[in-house]
Amino acid sequence: EAQVTQNPRYLITVTGKKLTVTCSQNMNHEYMSWYRQDPGLGLRQIYYSMNVEVTDKGDVPEGYKVSRKEKRNFPLILESPSPNQTSLYFCASSLQGARRSGKLFFGSGTQLSVL
Amino acid sequence: AQRVTQPEKLLSVFKGAPVELKCNYSYSGSPELFWYVQYSRQRLQLLLRHISRESIKGFTADLNKGETSFHLKKPFAQEEDSAMYYCALSVTAGGFKTIFGAGTRLFVKA
Numbered sequence: 001e002a003q004v005t006q007n008p009r010y011l012i013t014v015t016g017k018k019l020t021v022t023c024s025q026n027m028n029h030e031y032m033s034w035y036r037q038d039p040g041l042g043l044r045q046i047y048y049s050m051n052v053e054v055t056d057k058g059d060v061p062e063g064y065k066v067s068r069k070e071k072r073n074f075p076l077i078l079e080s081p082s083p084n085q086t087s088l089y090f091c092a093s094s095l096q097g098a099r100r101s102g103k104l105f106f107g108s109g110t111q112l113s114v115l
Numbered sequence: 116a117q118r119v120t121q122p123e124k125l126l127s128v129f130k131g132a133p134v135e136l137k138c139n140y141s142y143s144g145s146p147e148l149f150w151y152v153q154y155s156r157q158r159l160q161l162l163l164r165h166i167s168r169e170s171i172k173g174f175t176a177d178l179n180k181g182e183t184s185f186h187l188k189k190p191f192a193q194e195e196d197s198a199m200y201y202c203a204l205s206v207t208a209g210g211f212k213t214i215f216g217a218g219t220r221l222f223v224k225a
Contacts, residue, residue: 031211040124042201042217043159050211058212090159102205104151104213106159 002027006091006107013081014115021076021110023091031094031102032074033058034066036087037109043090049074081114088112117142119204121216128192129224136187136219138176138202147205148185150176151215154198162187162200172196192223 004025013019025032033048035058045058049068063085065077074093078085089110096102118141128134140146150162163171165178165185176187185202202216 033213035215040217042119042121043215045212045214048211056211059214092159096211103149103161103164104159104203108158 002105004091004093004105004107006089006110008110009108010111012113012115015082016080019078019081019112021078021089021091021112023074023076023107024072025074025093025105026072027093027095027105028071029093029095029105030071031096032068033092033094033104034064034074034076035090035092036060036085037090038087046076046089081112083114086112086114117204117206117212117214119202119214119216121200121202121219123219124217125220125222127222127224130194131191134189134192134196134221134223136200136202136221138185138187138216140183140185140202140204142183142204142206144206146178146180146183146185148176148178149203149205149213150174150185150187151201151203152198153201159201192221194223194225197221197223 007022030051034046035043037043044060047066049055091107092104094102120139148165152162153159174189201218204214
């Protein structure tokens with residue numbers, strides 16, 4: 001089944017303890033992106049990647065890192081999580097490549113709580 | 116700056132009534148707009164996009180560049196339409212980004 005898979009679904013951690021949220025897609029999509037969803041703010045883009053080894057900042061990149069070593073994987077790394085990073089995170093992918101009008105396919109989300 | 120505004124956080128209508136979810140955008144370039152929907156316990160999914168000029172599940176949305184709007188409409192709401200709806204704008208200024216509105220929760224009452 002074509003899909004975007006995120007893990008874990010739920011994560012509780014403490015301030016400063018490094019964590020990684022994984023994202024994988026099996027649709028050979030070039031474009032992948034991370035969003036955080038907060039009440040009243042909708043989805044805000046953290047980082048995105050146009051292709052392997054090509055990543056760029058979104059609107060709220062502070063405190064996050066990403067890597068794109070393989071086409072299918074796009075992990076989100078929090079080197080030193082803080083409570084203000086408590087949020088619902090979504091990974092998404094799209095075939096768009098050079099075309100910007102791409103339909104986004106979303107993962108099921110990761111609820112992160114930083115204590 | 117690019118921005119998407121959905122003025123209503125919650126919209127409640129009766130089954131069979133018309134529904135309109137408002138979306139306004141701010142973008143100096145040529146906009147590409149989308150509506151995404153999230154049903155209970157399901158992942159966010161594309162509902163429709165303006166370039167397709169399609170009708171999905173009875174919903175339509177017309178891009179009005181003069182009013183910078185992309186309102187989502189359905190003439191007769193159904194209970195299964197109850198969900199969270201997000202308007203989104205795809206831009207290339209400063210990179211390839213998709214900017215989402217804050218979302219509108221639609222509740223269709225029996």
